[in-house]
Amino acid sequence: MPKLLLLEAMGNTGEYILDAARHLNAEIIVVTHEDVHEDWYSPTLKAKIAEYGKLVFADFSDSEGALRQLKELARAEGVDGVVAGWEFLTPLVARLAADLGLPGNDPTRSLSCRNKRIMARAFTEHGIPAPRTVAARDLGEAYTLVRSAGLTYPVVVKPSEQSGSWGVSVVSDDEELADAFVVAQSHIFQMPHGIPLDPHVIIQEYVGGTEFSIETVAVRGAVTPLFPYDKFTTGGAKRAEYGHTVPAELDAAQVAVLQEAAVAAARAVGITNGVAHTELKLLPDGTTRIIELGARLPGDHVVALMRQARGIDEARIYVQIALGQEPVLTPTADTAAGIRFLTPPRGGTLRSVTGLGDCDAVALSKMTVPPGGRVRAPGDNDSRVGYVILHADTAAEVNAAAAQVLANVSIEVV
Known part of the structure; x- marks a missing residue:
């Protein structure tokens, strides 16, 4: 065994x-x-x-x-x-x-899969299409680097090593940059383990377009892309994720652009044996920009969505690669699945969640915060109070059902 x-x-x-x-x-x-x-x-x-x-x-x-x-x-x-x-x-x-x-990834480049500052450098060195990025230790340095790099507002501000959209802001002027910088640098240890984090703050060129995610699988250096899927985020200054739909409705040319970029990005940061989760944007001109990559399985129950929609179990693939076994990447299903997260209108004490109702596409609904529990103000992924998983024949049907479910839900916070 x-x-x-x-x-x-x-x-x-x-x-x-x-x-x-x-x-x-x-x-x-x-x-x-x-x-x-x-x-x-x-x-x-x-x-x-x-x-x-x-x-x-x-x-x-x-x-x-x-x-x-x-x-x-x-x-x-x-x-x-x-x-x-x-x-x-x-x-x-x-x-x-x-x-x-x-079996594992290149240890000499492993930090570039986790640290966004080092990742940006690797993308530049390998010609990966990505937003222009600078990294600063203090606000004065941030202003200097933004101007010397020719970055113009809006820009994206984020910690070098956090996750879950924590501390990510889109800012429009120097004053907002100052506020966002303080937030991004306010936690330099990752809890609950107390792992020390890079205190640099990332300032990135804001890239428009539509955001997607894609998984890649590497076996002995050969990198294979899976299918792109939708990533839905909030607008405004804070960009928390509120859902995903597997797969995305894209034409063959768009899929090829995203897949090619994800493979190149994985190679640039030393993904040789394992899986990688890549977040990227498709621009109106048909080009793409890699936002970031992680040498890990996707969160947000995307593993379950992929298994339900396409019959591909990425967790099984990850384990097989680690054990030196040959994974099977061929889809065995041709449907769609999605997840939508329930987010309170403000922080406080959760009183109730009503209006989920009945919908044929809903496969599972689950509350992650009980009534009476404390909830965070919306702004990052830690503010979620529950989620709904949906399944249908097509992505369009999943998205329509998800919109209906979210429109009917009422979250009361006191």
């Missing part, structure tokens, strides 16, 4: 990886911190690990110490593959896999 080492199962991709490993008859060892397991793991996740996994504790805030500990563990256990269920640990996974002689 092969053994798989999973660094951090927290988050919705962790369960998908656990289930995939079980279906592949692999023994799984989950590594987390004791406090994180106690406070952040759901009862369902804890039960799955207890049923068909093994639990080990480590301190990920000390990457060198964790690397030494995990190499000893992997060699003692005879581990056959290493994966990350949390994107902040993807560089550690690349280094660990390389030291163990197991």
Whole structure:
């Protein structure tokens, strides 16, 4: 029986990886911190690990110490593959896999898959179409770099190493840039593990067009793109994600443009064995710009959407690659699926969510914050209170049903 080492199962991709490993008859060892397991793991996740996994504790805030500990563990256990269920640990996974002689990404370029400052440099060096980007340690430097680079407002401001649209702002003048800079630099440790983050703040050229996501799969350096899918974000100064539809309704030429760019981006940052999640925009002139890439599975239950719509299980693919097995990438279904997140109108205490009603396309609806729970003001992905998953024959039908569902929902906050 092969053994798989999973660094951090927290988050919705962790369960998908656990289930995939079980279906592949692999023994799984989950590594987390004791406090994180106690406070952040759901009862369902804890039960799955207890049923068909093994639990080990480590301190990920000390990457060198964790690397030494995990190499000893992997060699003692005879581990056959290493994966990350949390994107902040993807560089550690690349280094660990390389030291163990197991399938993984290029460890010398692994930070470019996580750190947007280093990523932008790699994109420039390899001629990847991406927004012009500068990175500053303080506001004065930011103003100087913006002007020297010839950037004009609006610009996008974001932390170098955060996730979930946290701290991302679109700003229109110097004053807004100052405010956004403070927010983007306000958290330099990633919780709950306390991992130190790059304090640089990214300022990027604002790119119009329509945003999409696409997954790529790499096996021994050969990179294969999957299909693009819709990514829906809020407008205005804050750009939180509120949904996805798999696949996107695009013509063959548009799909080819997005796929070609995603493959080039994956190669530029050293994706050689594993999966990559790429966010990019299609411009009105038919060209594209890569926004960012992560050496990880997609979040937001996109793994489930892809499986439902196309019969492709990316979590299974990820585990197979890590274990040195050959993944199957051929779709076995030809339908569409989507997810829409429920977001409160403001922060406060959630009183009720009403109006979900009945819709033939709704496959699942779930509340993630109970009545009486505290909710954040809208602005990033942490403000969500629930979600709805939809399934239909076409993306157009999914999007129409999703619009109907969201129009009827009322979220009351006091």
